[in-house]
Amino acid sequence: MNRQTKTHGLTQAATPVGTHEGYMPGFANDFETEALPGALPQGMNSPQKCNYGLYGEQLSGTAFTANPPERTWTYRIRPSVKHSARYKKVALPHWKSSPNVDPDVISLGQYRWDPVPHSEQNLTWLTGMHTMTTAGDVNTQVGMASHIYLVTASMEDAYFFSADSELLVVPQEGRLRFCTELGIIDLEPKEIAILPRGLVYRVEVLEGPCRGFVCENYGQKFELPGRGPIGANCLANPRDFKAPVAAFEDRETPSTLTIKWCGQFHETEIPQSPLDVVAWHGNYAPYKYDLRNYCPVGAILFDHPDPSIFTVLTAPSGVPGTANIDFVLFRERWMVAEDTFRPPWYHKNIMSELMGNIYGQYDAKPQGFVPGGMSLHNMMLPHGPDRDAFEKASNANLGPDKLDNTMSFMFETRFPQHLTAFAANEAPLQDDYIDCWDSLEKKFDGTPGRK
Numbered sequence: 001m002n003r004q005t006k007t008h009g010l011t012q013a014a015t016p017v018g019t020h021e022g023y024m025p026g027f028a029n030d031f032e033t034e035a036l037p038g039a040l041p042q043g044m045n046s047p048q049k050c051n052y053g054l055y056g057e058q059l060s061g062t063a064f065t066a067n068p069p070e071r072t073w074t075y076r077i078r079p080s081v082k083h084s085a086r087y088k089k090v091a092l093p094h095w096k097s098s099p100n101v102d103p104d105v106i107s108l109g110q111y112r113w114d115p116v117p118h119s120e121q122n123l124t125w126l127t128g129m130h131t132m133t134t135a136g137d138v139n140t141q142v143g144m145a146s147h148i149y150l151v152t153a154s155m156e157d158a159y160f161f162s163a164d165s166e167l168l169v170v171p172q173e174g175r176l177r178f179c180t181e182l183g184i185i186d187l188e189p190k191e192i193a194i195l196p197r198g199l200v201y202r203v204e205v206l207e208g209p210c211r212g213f214v215c216e217n218y219g220q221k222f223e224l225p226g227r228g229p230i231g232a233n234c235l236a237n238p239r240d241f242k243a244p245v246a247a248f249e250d251r252e253t254p255s256t257l258t259i260k261w262c263g264q265f266h267e268t269e270i271p272q273s274p275l276d277v278v279a280w281h282g283n284y285a286p287y288k289y290d291l292r293n294y295c296p297v298g299a300i301l302f303d304h305p306d307p308s309i310f311t312v313l314t315a316p317s318g319v320p321g322t323a324n325i326d327f328v329l330f331r332e333r334w335m336v337a338e339d340t341f342r343p344p345w346y347h348k349n350i351m352s353e354l355m356g357n358i359y360g361q362y363d364a365k366p367q368g369f370v371p372g373g374m375s376l377h378n379m380m381l382p383h384g385p386d387r388d389a390f391e392k393a394s395n396a397n398l399g400p401d402k403l404d405n406t407m408s409f410m411f412e413t414r415f416p417q418h419l420t421a422f423a424a425n426e427a428p429l430q431d432d433y434i435d436c437w438d439s440l441e442k443k444f445d446g447t448p449g450r451k
Contacts, residue, residue, distance in 0.1 A: 010179060010247040010249050011035050011247060011278075012184065012246070022184065023242030023245065024242065024245060025239045025240070025241070025242055026238055026243070027224055027238035028070075028223070028238075028283050029238075029243070029283060030282060030283050031282065031285060032279075033245045033279065033280060034075075034278065035278050035279065036052060036278050036279070039051055039052055039054060040075065040279035040281060041056070045073045051075075052278065054077065055075070055077070055079045056073065056074075057074050057075075057076060057080060058073050058074070059072045059181075059282075060284070061221065061284040068283075071283070072182070072281065072285060073280060073282055074182075074277045074279075074280045075278055075280065076181075076248075076276045076277045076278060077248070077250060077276035077278065078272070083200070083270050083272075084257070085269060085270060087259070088268075090265050091265070092127065092265050094129060094131060095130075095147070095260075096131040096134055097131075097145060097216075097260075097263030098134035098135055098136050098144075098218070099134070099137055099418075100131075100418060100420060102418070102419070102420065102421050105418070105419050105423075105425075106424075107378060107417065107418045107419045108378060108381070109378070109381070109434070110375075110376070110383055110433060110434055111423075111430075112373065112374070112376075112429075112430045113374045113375070113423070113427050113428055113430065114372075114373050114430060115172075115372025115373055116130060116150060116372070116427050116428065117428070118152070119150055119152070121152075122153040123150050123152050123153060124151060124158070124203070125149065125160065125203035126160060126258060126265075128149050128150040128151045129147050129149050130147060130148045130149070130150065130422055131145055131146070131147050132146045132148060132354070132420060132423040132427065133354060133376060133419055133423060134146075134417070134420065135416060136219070136324075137218070138164050138263045139262055139263070141218050142219050142317070142415070143218050143219065143324065143413065144216055144218060144219070144324070144325050144411065144415070145215075145216040145218075146214070146215055146411050146417070147216060148211065148212075148214075148374070149169075149210070149211065149212055149213075149214055150210070150211055151174070151176065151203065151208065151210040151211075152208050152209045152210070153205060154202075154205050155202045155203050157253055157255040158256045158258070159201065159256070159257045159273075159274055160200070160201060160202070160203075160257070160260075161198055161257075162197060162198075163197065163259060163261045164261065164263065165216045165217050165218050165260070166196050166197045166221050166222065167193075167194070167217070168194055168214065168216075168327060169187065169193040169194075169195065169214055170192050170212050170213040170214070170358065171188055171189045171190075171191065171192075171212035172212045172356070172357075172358050172371065172372050173212065173372065174188075174205070174206075174207050174210030174211060174212075175187065175188045175206035176188075176203055176204070176206060177203070177205075178193060178195065179202045179204065179247075179249075180195070180200065180201040180286050181275055182199065182244060182246065182277060182280055182286060183243070183244025183286075184244050185244055185287075185288050186206065186288075187288060188207075189212075190290065190291050190358065190407065191290050192288065192289050192327075193286065193287065194222060194286060195286050196285065196286060200274050201286075213409075215325060215327065215411045218324075219317065219324035220315050220316050220324060222314065223314060224314075225311045225312075225313070225314045225326075230309075235294065235296075235297070235309075235311070236289065240289060240290065240293040241287045241288070241289050242287060242288050242289070243285045243286065246278065247275075248276050248278045249273040249275045249276060250273075252272050253272065253273065255270050255271070255273055255274070257270055257274060289312075291331065291407065292331075294312060294331060296309070296310055296331060296333045298335070298337075299336070299337040299340065300336055301338065302337050302339055302340050303340055304337065304341065304343075304344070304345060307344065307410070308326070310328045310329055311326050311327070311328050312327050312328065314326050323351075323412070323413070324413060324414065326410070326413075327411060327412075328410040328412060329407070329408075330408045330409065331406065332402065333402070333403055334401070334402050335400070335401045335403060337398075341394065342363075342398075342401075343363050343385050343390075344364045344385065346382065346383070347382070347383070347384060348380050348381065349377070349380070351412045351413060352376070352413050352414075352415065352417045353376070353377045353378075353410050353411075353412050354375070354376050354410065354411045355374065355377075355411075356408065356411075357370060357371050357372065357373050357374075357408045358371060358409065359405070359406070359407050362406060364384065364385040364389050365385070365386060365389065366386075366388065366389055368430060375433070376419070378416055379416050384437075386436040386437060387436070387437070
């Protein structure tokens, strides 16, 4: 860790042994990394004087008494209070927080949207965020919001953090760079990123225009699900999550820092870059994960398991077994179950399901659910395959069949998801989506033994 490289305007730690392209492997590990030799204290967290004249500061993601605690010690050019001045409220009209119940919007229904089209405007990570649904309550730190981002322009000398939430970012188009206090994350489709609550970052466009999905988690942070009888392997493995190595900016230039706090946005002006962490160690950090590394499991004899077997990450609630949010992935996989209706069955669910399509076709909705599109099936509203999918699955030759060129996901929450005015009135809602079940036929025949 004693060599440095200049990249993206930041001084970054050279890639040490055990890392990959500037990232450190593992989920919730205790990492340590430094961009200058000797910047990271050894054997203690808070020396009387830090090397290089740095300031020691802790970023806490949990209460001090939480077990295990989630915290990171940073060693920075200035303490964060020097990146915080008087605040003024600013408006980001398309970014909403819960509770956000619009009396003129009906959230009860089965909804589907075409991709939100790109705009001719220059849109940054902040101005291009468009909320589709909200759930729970941001003030009591439960629930979530789902967003579509449309980004065409980099944030110039502008920075952001959310005190309300961690963000799960799911790109669908284009490439983004997240320059964070703790290092650099480059992100493209088929990958995801997790940005913790309280982390300062700037978002740059590497290849645009960029579009994707965001799950804003108000509650307990995402963790790997318990695998239960599945055991130690498959699904998402901890080693495939990558945390960035240390990188810092020592740049004296007028900048703005925007903070999301209790659903409102506040801006402060500062005379320097806040990305000045030269070294850090701890287990509270951003990550990226390649969804192509996700190893699904499934039925190998008969019947269709619950979709919970496809959980990548879960954010727990106070109710065991009932998540605040589950992030579920439906990717390429083999279907081999015999005498089984293989697509998702018809059902009503206590959980509210918001789906997004990254690429390809989803097996239960082969028509109309296109890449970049979304659907919402709110709690206790029936849904399932359309007629064509039902007929195909009911009459298929049940040999081994690979679902190929497909990657969709679900943000599932125990709370009802309320549509925003944007989702109801501006986003390209498919008014005829509910009609996809109209042609389902009555097939009942009371003859004994009849199938």
